[in-house]
Amino acid sequence: MSLLTVHGLEKRFGKSQVLAGVGFTLNPGEVLALLGPSGSGKTTLLRILAGLEVPDAGWVRLGKQTLVGPGIFLPPENRGIGFVFQEPALFPHLRVVDNVAFGLKGRDRRRKAEEALAALGLTAFRNRRPDQLSGGQAQRVALARALAPKPRILLLDEPFTSLDAGLREGIRSEVRAAIRAQKIAALLVTHDQEEALAFADRLAVLHRGRLVQIGTPEEVYHRPRTPFVASFLGHTNLLKGEAHGDHAETALGRLKIVPRARGPVWLSLRPEHLALAAHGVPGKVVDRAFKGHDVTLWVRTAAGELRVQADYRTRAKPGDAVRLVPREPAVVLEGEA
Numbered sequence: 001m002s003l004l005t006v007h008g009l010e011k012r013f014g015k016s017q018v019l020a021g022v023g024f025t026l027n028p029g030e031v032l033a034l035l036g037p038s039g040s041g042k043t044t045l046l047r048i049l050a051g052l053e054v055p056d057a058g059w060v061r062l063g064k065q066t067l068v069g070p071g072i073f074l075p076p077e078n079r080g081i082g083f084v085f086q087e088p089a090l091f092p093h094l095r096v097v098d099n100v101a102f103g104l105k106g107r108d109r110r111r112k113a114e115e116a117l118a119a120l121g122l123t124a125f126r127n128r129r130p131d132q133l134s135g136g137q138a139q140r141v142a143l144a145r146a147l148a149p150k151p152r153i154l155l156l157d158e159p160f161t162s163l164d165a166g167l168r169e170g171i172r173s174e175v176r177a178a179i180r181a182q183k184i185a186a187l188l189v190t191h192d193q194e195e196a197l198a199f200a201d202r203l204a205v206l207h208r209g210r211l212v213q214i215g216t217p218e219e220v221y222h223r224p225r226t227p228f229v230a231s232f233l234g235h236t237n238l239l240k241g242e243a244h245g246d247h248a249e250t251a252l253g254r255l256k257i258v259p260r261a262r263g264p265v266w267l268s269l270r271p272e273h274l275a276l277a278a279h280g281v282p283g284k285v286v287d288r289a290f291k292g293h294d295v296t297l298w299v300r301t302a303a304g305e306l307r308v309q310a311d312y313r314t315r316a317k318p319g320d321a322v323r324l325v326p327r328e329p330a331v332v333l334e335g336e337a
């Protein structure tokens with residue numbers, strides 16, 4: 001059974017519709033990454049789940065309990081939800097251990113705080129004040145504080161954004177371990193696509209307040225539903241075509257397609273699904289970027305300028321004539337690019 005069920009959420013601020021018909025489920029132990037451009041409603045969705053904002057319509061259930069719905073509103077402190085924001089937001093005058101114990105109740109609150117600190121490797125910092133911590137340490141304290149009351153769900157709103165790359169990976173795996181150990185679930189808002197692809201069990205893409213796709217990272221990356229998802233998650237080439245079942249006629253010639261379709265379609269062809277070859281579609285290299293592990297080329301063809309992820313040994317440079325072959329079927333998208 002799913003842990004969290006969100007159904008038909010609607011939210012307006014004045015005239016602008018910020019969330020429209022948002023629904024999804026979250027399973028125990030699962031990390032769902034929420035992706036979307038700035039202003040697409042990610043924070044508003046998290047705030048509704050936490051009880052900091054009230055939806056205009058729809059409902060949210062955690063286990064068997066309705067958190068919010070027609071005529072029902074459970075206050076934030078009774079929801080069993082932990083929230084970590086982009087900034088750690090610690091109490092500056094309290095020691096680390098008191099920050100973590102702050103929201104806890106009962107006689108064993110000290111012990112719970114110490115446990116949460118230990119789980120995130122923070123015991124040695126227990127007596128420091130927030131201004132004696134690095135950014136990464138402060139964010140770990142914020143995580144410990146959110147995890148200490150043993151929430152059923154952890155909401156993470158771009159919590160790693162202010163940390164540098166090395167630190168991010170470390171903290172991410174600590175969060176993963178804590179989520180597994182406590183058998184809770186997490187909803188992670190991130191701008192970082194690699195983070196979303198690597199860290200999450202499933203991804204949800206929000207566009208203008210609508211959930212346009214939800215699935216495993218592989219599903220969403222390899223089978224984007226719309227031109228927006230295809231271009232938002234990674235890079236892609238969008239092509240027009242006329243589909244005839246398992247193939248389409250395009251400016252690049254006849255391409256295999258998935259899934260089967262008929263009639264005019266928009267297609268997505270990822271840069272790593274195009275290869276330089278002796279035979280194939282002719283083009284001219286207009287730009288090149290060496291990335292270390294591979295080389296990105298921009299190639300002008302009859303289908304416009306295509307982005308190609310070429311082998312790290314590729315010598316092709318601007319001005320060179322090259323030929324391209326697709327290595328995977330193009331993906332048929334819904335709607336217009």
Ligand code: ADP
Pocket residue numbers: 013018036037038039040041042043044045
């Ligand atoms: P995201 O987190 O995806 O960047 P937000 O949920 O913060 O997006 O915001 C979505 C939209 O709602 C934005 O256009 C934002 O300006 C607007 N918005 C958010 N909160 C409020 C509020 N309290 N009052 C009015 N408008 C708001």
Ligand code: MG
Pocket residue numbers: 042043044
């Ligand atoms: Mg936000």
